[in-house]
Amino acid sequence: MKKLTALALVMMMQGVFCQSALAQQENRAMVPLPSVDDFTRGNDGWAFALGAGIEYETAYEGSDEFGFEVQPAGAIQWRSGDNIFYFAGEALGWRGLRAETWLLEALIGFDEGREENDSDDGRLDGLGDTEEGFELVLQARRAFSDDWRYWLVSRLVAGDNGNLGLFGVGRRFGDKTDGSGSEINLVAVFHDSKYANTGFGITAQQSLASGLNETRLSGGLRSVGVDYNYRHNINENWQIFAEALYEHFSSEVRSSPIARSNYEAEIGIGFIYIF
Template identity: 25%
Template sequence: MKTITTFTATLVLTLPASVFAQDRSEDTFAGHDIFFTVSGGVISAPSFLGSSETSVYAIPNISVAIGDRLNISLLEGIEYDVYKEGNLTAGAILTYDFGREDTPSDHSLLLSDVASSEITGLGGIEETAEFGGYIEYTYGNLQTSVEVRKGVDGGHSGLVGDVDVTYNAPVEILGRQSVISFGSTASFSDDSYASTFFDVSAAQSAASGISEYDANGGIISYGLHASAYVPLNEHIALVGFAKYDHLAGDVRDSSIVQERGSEQQTTAGLVLNYTF
């Protein structure tokens, strides 16, 4: 049983890192090299990538930042900045694709009702370990990044990635120095990844009633995102976020999306962080 949807995990990964961690230069954490963050919240998201049904999920997370290069998180995986010079950062990532249940109501963190027969018959897609790398360039408040990952063990063996441009604006909210972030993003994949999640074989078509389809890779989606990071005190911060994606290419044209889902994907959530 999956604990969280692939779409939810992807959303968390695409949000800028600045909204999930305190500025380590603050006196609050002076002298510390390891920072722990315990997070809890709720998110409203499609029950799977391409779904027309919106569900509410709990999103627990624990993350550890060691120094200024290594980050370990239940949701985001392991990230290590191999190169860090000036405005340019490049690193390696080991993360986790949470797969897909063919019965969306079988998620252990689901808090709301969801149609149980939407894609029943397609069969589940197992979780997958993904290994890859990223490059990030920061210019003032503007942050651009490219990340590419390869499935190495589990439900898919494809290549998938994201391109993101984000502007982080310092503002004052509730009398506290906060950050509002907004930007655009696009996701892409190879044929193998697209086929795993959006193909419909003859056997699957007979079992689900969804038309047969053969998906190729390319641009998966493009969209906009926004978030707000508001520290409530020296340890607790509130994070709100929203994201809109429009599916593209063969993914958009998949019979799964056209017959049982939607091209429009909207997500919003609220998370409380405790850092120590």
């Protein structure tokens, strides 16, 4: 009788573990990275997710003012094999997995620019608003193995306000393949002179209007930074996500009167419902 009971328990435990493994396999994300939204549960076809988050962040790049801001979250996605096309917020894009270790991505996004009233303390008075516009973003990640434990990342942002490049390394924590867990990235960011002066330059006209010294920046190193992403599946439909970012500006950027702080930082948390 005891042997039969033990055998029954073993078979029951095996069934539970097999069901858990099958469920995780069914929910397998295209790449198991918390920073890469994948609401398809491993299936081809449409996927919909909607949510919101709250961020505590600097008022504008280089600001020493902080505040809370509510941001929408989620996306509309369509998956076909190792390709996902998506619309998320102000971005329309595609990402694809190649050879299990290459993640390629291309998107068109919208840059909202900067407004004088972004500073409650009047730090931007006289500088006017920077132009809004569309940006093309190209990104590639190369994993060292198909479990995506470590990877290299590169990103190019090109638009009317100049060009920006990012290069870095990342590491994933946790063993789940459904996109939950956490990851950290260490990056170096470079910009050309047009991008640098859009954010931190001061023309002669702006100098007269604002009282700040005329400033002209060259291209080169913009900053070094670190960002952390976390994602957890509460149940089949609900996710909680969080992100923290710190960017330390280069000495040239810090010399601009617009840079009231040596760094930019933000932290955020939110919830997403997957339909």
